[in-house]
Amino acid sequence: MSEVGAAAGNAESAGNAEPAAAGGGTHARSRARRLSIRGLNKWFGANHVVKDLSLAVEPSEFLVLLGPSGCGKTTALRIIAGLEAADSGRVLLGDTDVTDELPKYRDIAMVFQSYALYPHKTVAENIGFPLKVRGLKGEERAAAVRDAAAQVHMEDLLERYPRQLSGGQRQRVALARAIVRRPSAFLMDEPLSNLDAKLRGYMRAELKHMQHELGVTTVYVTHDQVEAMTLAHRVAILDEGALQQIGTPREVYDNPANLFVAGFMGSPPMNFVRGRIENGRFESGGGGGVGVPVEGARDVAEAVMGFRPEDAEVADPGTGLFDATVYAAELTGDVTLVTVALGEDASLSIKMPKEYDVDFDRKVAVRFPLERGFLFDAATGDRLPARFISAPAG
């Protein structure tokens, strides 16, 4: 992993967390606490699932833990919740060390991927359960339940049972149960992944609005980079248990610290062309015929050139950086996605205007603004401090 990139992202975004904390409910605001984890490690047998993970979530910040399945993000969340014990490292809530506290003493609420509603309890009983456990009775509890239910627009369905609710409604009940006791922090484990695409988009906006309104420190786990981009104040990207980069969505998108982050963010993800850097020139391997001058780089035997689909365009053969063959063109609605084959093993995606159409197997040129290209060291995965320059004329 790139420690330099992670540290840089951290320092920069400390300033960025502040604007997020402005505005919103005053009551909740005062309760929001900083949540930090230090040097967290977790093994499952011989499997090192969380590797020396350190993060700080500012008060009222919405932090998204993003990574592919099996990257340790859910385990990290469960350690913060207290459902799993860390093998080493600390979990701090505000100034309190809660590493060895039972979940119920942590003042943290969690929304599960499955919602985990109690099926034998009504909506009102579900929402009221955390209060019932804490000994709140009668009208006091009922009022708090009504408030929480109103916040998620479920006040008319309090007497229903979970089985009588739709997926989106269940999701809301789970949220209401989390907010009813005004915790210091929210944890959410892929809460939208069981909803259909349309509802997911809607709930995403609602979730973001609610977090803004309540101002509760939130850690949100997902493998969906669109969710991460849209929801997060800051995104922490994990791979194989290790932190790859942390920063605002824009930072990690525009300025990826390494090959993994570059390839994970974006839909479709960044295009990669494998090759080498020799004598100030990037040359593609595999017979792609790409040759672009590079500035500020030593020679690298295995390098990767990267560029984003939306930065590139398809043009007439011979007029771009390199030529390729059209493999497929798909109209997705707002854009036409052109997939081209370069050499034997590289397949690149390029976003073109929706009016664009091209025949399969046509020879075309690909070009992108040189300042939008990235270079990585394929062996370490690290970003290279190099940039493309335009070829001398002729």
Added chain:
Amino acid sequence: MRSGALTRMAEIRANLPAARARGLKRWFEPTRIGRMSPAGSIIVYALLILWSAFVLFPFYWLAVTSFKLPIDVFEGPSYLPWVDFTPNLHAWADLLDFSAKSPLAETLTPYRNSVIIAFCSTALCVLVGSMAAYALARIEYKPKLGTILIFVVLMIGAAVAVGVHGVDLWVAGAVAGALFILLARSVGRYFRRSAGNADILFWMISQRILPPVVAVVPIYMMFQRVGLLDTHLAIILTYTVVNLPIVVWLMHDFFASIPVDLEESAQLDGASRLMTFFEIVIPLARAGLAATTLLVLILSWNEYLVALFLSTTKAQTLPILVAGMNGGEKGILWWTMAVVIIIMIVPVIAMALLLQRFISKGILLGAVKG
């Protein structure tokens, strides 16, 4: 080869509309999707009716016999009241006659014993068993095989000391217990191989592999030694232990099927482990709990062998009483026996009806996902 198969398939396809069954064959094909074929339903219902008659006839026979006069019983089989014989309430009248030394007045004590023993042991068994089953479903145990071996060796040693060398039971027990704790703590950490939850579960159910008749004499001697023969406590404890494996085995599956998310959520919501168990887990497992309770109740209610050994008069249960009714100076009182058996069945049927409404499906619906 391939084209041959294709030609054949084309032929079959062409014949499809005409291939529908005709004549006698139509009886063996469903008339509509989701129905049974006519012949099939005739066979199935015939078998069901036959089997029901076979199963229900003893109950009918019992009911009829309870209304017969002795003469109707001994004059050979008669089946239909008012046709074969005239019903008479004499056997049932005895039931209310407590004053005399009527055969039914003697049933009162065994009846009370049966109720106390069956309900107490069932309650105890289900409580302890379901908690054990829950622990086995949710917590991973790793008992060291070496430690188990030490325990067995010490137990045999204590038994030899008591039996052969005449050491006092309590002294031997205390020494063996202390030695076990000492050895388990000191040597135990060097043992590598350990058993898992599946092994513990199998060990529990394996207690039922042994025929009860093998264990019943040692059990008898045990209770004789502690002076608990012919008491409710002895039978309640024995039934509880004997039925525990069944409860653990059945409830384990029910608990394992409850999504663990629900319990973790309850934990985060602030509930303690016991509260989670009684507020969340038990209500969700109540179908299984009801079925298990009923099964254990029936087993304890009808148990004969253990009761035969452990009770003589004061703690005698109904099965022992009924079995003992085929002797005596008056000969076998079939009509009285029929009445006793009928009133013996009633509580179990009542419990079955009571618990049946809990044994419904779909209780977990809506717990997770959409």
